[in-house]
Amino acid sequence: MSSSLNRYTYNMYSKNTYSFFDNVYAVVRLIPKGHVTSYGAIAAYLGSKGSSRMVGWAMNSAHSVQPAVPAHRVVNRNGLLTGQHHFGTPGMMQQLLEKENIKVVENKVQNLKMHFWDPVIALA
Template sequence: MTPDTFYYKVYEIVRLIPIGRVTTYGTLAKALGTARSSSMVGTAMIQAHDPRLQVPAHRVVNKNGLLTGKHHYETPTQMQELLEAEGIIIEDDQVKDFKKVFWNPLLEL
């Protein structure tokens, strides 16, 4: 994967998400200057499960804080377990206090 590819750029930003924080597909798309490509970001997150990539894909949720990508993990609860291990509270497949743990790369980059 070369640095000029879309997935590479997505993964570089996702690797910056601090432990205990989450961001959204749409926010990542905006940070890349491609605001209408949130579904492509989602596809990139599906591909990011390769452990060799070292991408914390579990920290990317939908715009409402829902764990919409959870069915792409080894078990239906793995995404939630990874987030909870970082101190994020999940209730009914949704990040509790979403605004509090939301990370915006546009403010950090």
């Protein structure tokens, strides 16, 4: 993952953690339209398989990052839209996904396997 030294040096991530967050953002931005991936998959791709929570934590700050991160394409292992509450208004995340032709029922991505985009495989 090219850290791509993004120059938006956010004071809050000016440490070595900056790399991790930047990598997360970079991967998420690489998710093709109409596809989704999971926190765990991203964590695994970054080498810290058990740090899936950190990926979620990174997304927590994603809203203040530019260019924008398509966080709505990141769901949990079950395809559940666990982070929808972070999108301002409830249902917005689902709306964004459906706009990309991804069916969402009961806050869950339908046919997840078909839309799943694994960075470990895609960026191999």
